[in-house]
Amino acid sequence: MVRIIPMASSIRPSLSSFRLYGGSRLCPSLSSYNPSRRLSLIGSAIPQSHLFGLKASKLFRGESCTGVVAAGNAAQASTTATPENILEWVKNxxxxxxxxxxxxxxxxxxxxxxxECLGMKLLRKRDIPEERYTNAFLGYGPEDSHFVIELTYNYGVDKYDIGTGFxxxxxxxxxVAKTVELIKAKGGKVTREPGPVKGGSSVIAFIEDPDGYKFELLERGPTPEPLCQVMLRVGDLDRxxxxYDKAFGMELLRTRDNPEYKYTIAMLGYGPEDKNAVLELTYNYGVTxxxxxxxxAQIxxxxxxxxxxxxxxxxSGGKLTxxxxPLPGINTKITACLDPDGWKTVFVDNVDFLKELE
Incomplete structure (x- = not known):
């Protein structure tokens, strides 16, 4: 439902009239909206001529549209809420x-x-030739109950810079061992063979997909949420x-310090790790x-x-982008922000999200 822009992606399949251009949002004209499209909230499409050479800080910097996009928003916000009430509401x-x-x-x-290698299902795929991008949603269950992946392909762009933060x-x-053998048989790249995690007994392995994104395979019993983690690096773990506790209402599930390898991790989410997707934040000693x-792009x-x-x-000190x-021409309501390290998140109205899946 939310679209990161093509570079072109969407959180919901189609708000293609919105684009993050070099990280900034361009206000669309109402005449450009096609009501037959599904919502692509925050797409990941970026004009190809501007795609490379952009600094990450520019790419992920967003500026809010004014005028028609913001019209009426203030009237819909609560005028009686206090800061204390708002932060308490987040928890519920x-x-x-x-x-x-x-x-x-x-x-x-x-x-x-x-x-073929990871056992995901293609949930849906959508091509937007006029915007020159294609979206695909994949996962281990329907979008209304599972955490899924949204891929974006921008016409003519065959390579991206993953950077050092992801x-x-x-x-x-x-x-894990059987999964790794299957991946090898399909020509996949294994970067860490199956075995116990350093300092523990959990069996893991690491692989890379064709674009170089790393996947950690964790050996567990049956779980309702196989796609279970997104790991991002941060410069100040306590911050x-x-x-994420105050602004996002996430629960700190656990932390683990590894002084021998000079890093600390924190697991945060909306439920236990064996049943929900969680955010894994990693702090490497001395790296800010x-x-x-x-x-x-975003979660x-x-x-x-x-x-x-x-x-x-x-x-909570976050930056709204x-x-x-509501999105122009569509009633789906969203808001987007950056965390203290510049990682982007889009929040989507629950009821509107389900309507977009119909």
Whole structure:
């Protein structure tokens, strides 16, 4: 439902009239909206002539549209809410990680790899030739109940810079060794052979998809959410934990410090790791900034109220890149923000999201 722009992607399949151009949002004209399109909230499409050479800070910097986009938003926001009430409301909001959005150089090649090697299902695919991008949603169950992947292919762009900030995705499998053998047989790249994690007993392996995105395979029993992690690196772990707790209402599930290898991780989410997708934040000793590249885009999260969500983000020191409100020509309400490290998240109205899936 939310679109990162093509570089072209969407959180919902089609708000193609919105584009993040070099990271900034261009206001669309109403005449350009095609009501037959599904919502592509925050796409990942970027004009090819401007695609490369962009600094990560520019690519992910968003500026809110004014005028028609913002019209009426203030009237819909609550005027009686207090900061205390807003932050308390966040804890009780019905939130769920909906999907993660990123860009690939050959969407059919990636779909083939994910379905044949990782056991995902192609949930839907949509081509927008007038915008010169294609979207595909893949996962282990329907979008209304599972965390899924949204791929974006921008016509003519076959390579992206993943950068140093993005870490990996996590997939829970019942037999890591068998999964790795299958991936090898299909020509996949294994970067860490199956074996116990350093300092523990959990069996893991690491692989790379055709674009170089890393996947950690974690050996677990049956789980309702096999696509279980998104790992991002941050420059101040305590600051990030506080932000995701206050602004996003995420629970700190656990932390683990590894002084021998000079890093600390924190797992945050909306439920236990064995049943929900979680955010894994990694702090490497002494590293405060990372290059985010132009490949990874954002995570989408469902909320019951984008207006209250935006207020909580502001109160928690987050930066809004899209003021809360309905998308022009579509009633789906969204808001978008950056965390203290510049990682982007889009919040989507829960009811509107389900309508977009119909």
């Amino acid at each position: 909001d019905k939130r769920r990680m909906l999907h993660v959005v990123y860009r690939v150089g050959d969407i059919d090649r990636t779909i083939k790899f994910y379905t 870490g990996h995705f996590g997939i829970a499998v019942e037999d 990030s934990i506080q932000f 900034e990372y290059d985010k590249g132009n490949a990874y 989408a999260i469902g909320t019951d109220d984008v207006y209250k969500t935006a207020e909580a983000i502001k109160l 899209r003021e809360p409100g």
